[in-house]
Amino acid sequence: MGVAIIGGGAAGYYAAICCKHFHPEATITIYEKTNKVLSKVKISGGGRCNVTHDCKYPSELLKHYPRGRKALKKHFKLFSNYHIVQWFEKKGVTLKVESDGRMFPISDDSQTIIDTFQKEIQHLGIHVKIKTPVIGLQQKGNKIELEFKEGTEIVDKVIVAIGGSNKESNYSWLADLGHTIELPVPSLFTFNMPGNPISKLMGVTAHLVSVDVVGSNFKASGPLLITHWGMSGPAILKLSSLAARHLYQLNYSFELAVNWSGAMGESAIRELIIEGANKQIKNYNPLNLPQRLWDHLLSKSAIDATTKCSELSKKGKNKLVHTLLYDLYKVSGKTTFKEEFVICGGISWDSVNRETLESKSVDGLYFSGEVLDVDGLTGGFNFQAAWTTAWVAGQLR
Numbered sequence: 001m002g003v004a005i006i007g008g009g010a011a012g013y014y015a016a017i018c019c020k021h022f023h024p025e026a027t028i029t030i031y032e033k034t035n036k037v038l039s040k041v042k043i044s045g046g047g048r049c050n051v052t053h054d055c056k057y058p059s060e061l062l063k064h065y066p067r068g069r070k071a072l073k074k075h076f077k078l079f080s081n082y083h084i085v086q087w088f089e090k091k092g093v094t095l096k097v098e099s100d101g102r103m104f105p106i107s108d109d110s111q112t113i114i115d116t117f118q119k120e121i122q123h124l125g126i127h128v129k130i131k132t133p134v135i136g137l138q139q140k141g142n143k144i145e146l147e148f149k150e151g152t153e154i155v156d157k158v159i160v161a162i163g164g165s166n167k168e169s170n171y172s173w174l175a176d177l178g179h180t181i182e183l184p185v186p187s188l189f190t191f192n193m194p195g196n197p198i199s200k201l202m203g204v205t206a207h208l209v210s211v212d213v214v215g216s217n218f219k220a221s222g223p224l225l226i227t228h229w230g231m232s233g234p235a236i237l238k239l240s241s242l243a244a245r246h247l248y249q250l251n252y253s254f255e256l257a258v259n260w261s262g263a264m265g266e267s268a269i270r271e272l273i274i275e276g277a278n279k280q281i282k283n284y285n286p287l288n289l290p291q292r293l294w295d296h297l298l299s300k301s302a303i304d305a306t307t308k309c310s311e312l313s314k315k316g317k318n319k320l321v322h323t324l325l326y327d328l329y330k331v332s333g334k335t336t337f338k339e340e341f342v343i344c345g346g347i348s349w350d351s352v353n354r355e356t357l358e359s360k361s362v363d364g365l366y367f368s369g370e371v372l373d374v375d376g377l378t379g380g381f382n383f384q385a386a387w388t389t390a391w392v393a394g395q396l397r
């Protein structure tokens, strides 16, 4: 059986390895359009490769996928973070867990992952052809004909693992075959707030805030980092992912509301201020925010920082409560988060058999990785989706 894997990224490599495991007789070739394979693995996780996330149960993993969750549910029960960790261990790569649950090779070097894959591919006799973009394919009886810039090739099965792209044209040959393409747009980015005085506090982190896109139901919570261009950190990245398509439609121009207390309500904040009694509001800092941020919020609320809590005017108190709970920021544009970004959208789940990941329009054609309409939050979830879908597609069921 001749199997072609289109795309030499994480999903393509792992699909090839799994395919050889399930079909030892198969002759497998990976076709990669550029002159480098596994290039995203190399730069991933800031060069350390955040391979997966330490979740105890598949149900916990699932919560981190704004798109593709339903389709992954069954597959995570059979192949989850646990299985990929085991696989790497078997190949001699120990993964460590960081305090936030992210898992990296103990070498802290993505090259360890690349070397492991390259060694395994060689050992299994899987062929790799670089600088060989596939530009189209056609069903020919029960076989598939691949089209290259020069020439064609007939194979029995194909796994498409071309990754995500925000250029719709990169999917056009798949759309021509009858697959629906969900509009590809970026996910996992930070927010630009040009000229906003908050950027003077760059480097300051508030440890638990909640943020929401005004006028929508999209909200997220977690740490927030103030940058020289606006805001970043887990809460912002999560919101960018949840609202990826909505923010694209708004052309990344919208109002962001920040609740600096995390999840507290108005009456709880008012209580806290009352409890401050004779303390100076500057030193009291009831939410334990970084001092520079607290000073900034007091000044934004037009409050004299030396005022005692009990002497705050009603108007001052109202303004402060409002600033703490509903602090508005104008966002204009986004910045790529260098550690990890992905594409939301791609091959629609309606175009594939969710059990096998086989195309509904071309027999013997399968999909794995980011080319599918699946993407996760930052933290190793995107690679996990690549490993799991590669394991499913590689079975060629």
Ligand SMILES: Cc1cc2nc3c(=O)[nH]c(=O)nc-3n(C[C@H](O)[C@H](O)[C@H](O)COP(=O)(O)OP(=O)(O)OC[C@H]3O[C@@H](n4cnc5c(N)ncnc54)[C@H](O)[C@@H]3O)c2cc1C
Pocket: 006, 007, 008, 009, 010, 011, 012, 031, 032, 033, 034, 036, 037, 038, 039, 040, 041, 043, 044, 045, 046, 049, 050, 051, 052, 132, 133, 134, 135, 161, 162, 163, 164, 338, 339, 340, 341, 342, 368, 369, 370, 371, 379, 380, 381, 382, 383, 384, 386
């Ligand atoms: C900077 C950065 C850091 C990241 N860090 C992390 C991280 O630490 N943890 C995590 O979980 N996720 C991370 N991600 C996301 C993760 O890298 C992707 O989700 C993952 O690589 C998807 O794997 P894939 O194989 O589906 O696609 P890709 O890795 O994009 O591979 C697709 C391959 O197919 C090739 N190709 C495309 N079209 C064709 C064609 N027509 N013919 C032949 N070949 C073709 C491409 O050149 C590419 O090599 C990061 C992403 C970026 C951009």
